[in-house]
Amino acid sequence: MTAANTASQSPTERRVSARVGAISESATLAVDAKAKALKAAGRPVIGFGAGEPDFATPDYIVEAAIAACTNPTYHRYTPAGGLPELKTAIAAKTARDSGYEVEPAQVLVTNGGKQAIYESFAALLDPGDEVIVPTPYWTTYPESIRLADGVPVDVVADETTGYRVSVEQLEAARTPRSKVLLFVSPSNPTGAVYSREQVEAIGRWAAEHGLWVLTDEIYEHLVYGTAEFHSLPVVVPELRDKCVVVNGVAKTYAMTGWRVGWAIGPKDVIKAAANLQSHATSNVSNVAQAAALAAVSGDLDAVAKMREAFDRRRRTIVRMLNEIEGVECPEPEGAFYAYPSVKGLLGKEIRGRRPANSVELAEVILEEAEVAVVPGEAFGTPGYLRLSYALGDEDLVEGVSRMQKLLAEAE
Incomplete structure (x- = not known):
């Protein structure tokens, strides 16, 4: 039921408030959850959806948490x-x-x-x-x-x-x-x-x-x-x-x-x-x-090491995405996301399907290449994809290579 329909109901008919009923699920978390579910089912999915570092929390931070668990003040x-x-x-x-x-x-x-x-x-x-x-x-x-x-x-x-x-x-x-x-x-x-x-x-x-x-x-x-x-x-x-x-x-x-x-x-x-x-x-x-x-x-040594890895991955993903015909990816200067325009691919045939928007294109990429990306509709601009490069170098190259192979078939 749409938010408009919910709002038109009487209070006694309404099971969920109009305000909360109008909220959309987090698209990034939804894509990440779907990718993880497919992985759990044995599919070799590579996920570019979630915006989180692929590094472990530094040891000294974990040790502080362990010590806190034994301190009754924190109970x-x-x-x-x-x-x-x-x-x-x-x-x-x-x-x-x-x-x-x-x-x-x-x-x-x-x-x-x-x-x-x-x-x-x-x-x-x-x-x-x-x-x-x-x-x-x-x-x-x-x-x-x-x-x-x-x-x-x-x-x-x-x-x-x-x-x-x-x-x-x-x-x-x-x-x-x-x-x-x-x-x-x-x-x-x-x-x-x-x-x-x-x-x-x-x-x-x-x-x-x-x-x-x-x-x-x-x-x-x-x-x-x-x-x-x-x-x-x-x-x-x-x-x-x-x-x-x-x-x-x-x-x-x-x-x-x-x-x-x-x-x-x-x-x-x-x-x-x-x-x-x-x-x-x-x-x-x-x-x-x-x-x-x-x-x-503490100091910023841990983030310095992560930033070095992210910078390397940033340059790799931008280069590989721009090698795909119909894709234009500006070089990001911060965070750990690439946001390529894929408008040049919309309407083209890819394995018997013609994605009309970036939601449909993301579905094709997930189903045909087993790569999870987030469509631009989630961020207010249809015609784009968001890819987090906060994942291992090998997975990054493999995931974008799958996309290159699939999208090269677009005609």
């Missing part, structure tokens, strides 16, 4: 907004890594970045408030906005600009209902990284018009070549009082399953979000928080 409830020592360490880590000086009272520790994003939007948005969303976007952003009764407004960039939006595009999307700009660099799903000049121009535009900014910095340490990460409230300090920074340990320390993220912002907004969390989930797992404390207090 009880702790403050809903996060362990005080972890909030202090996050503030210190933020100053160290981006130059952004904040107080522990400005930090909210959450169950991963997703909770930080939702609670931040919930604290900022009233019904009908608009959030300007550079597109392609990560699948969770618009759903979190809608759950908070906000309205996502897409601003689309394509491969011709390296998937970066301009101030002119943002201004064209601004209306009297605009309240928040979502800003993400490095980007999931495209790997785009904005230059300091672009960050400054966008930040000053937002400040000029009194907009809030939610900026997701989860990939801050995964940049390549000459690209550099720049934290928006550092580049444009006048935004500090209307900026929320989201981050976490998932990507930097290979801790996706530990579920520790955070939001940093003005004290009143962080307090409001913490109040929400106190009723929604209470504190994050104490063992995971102890592990995160070890992570953010």
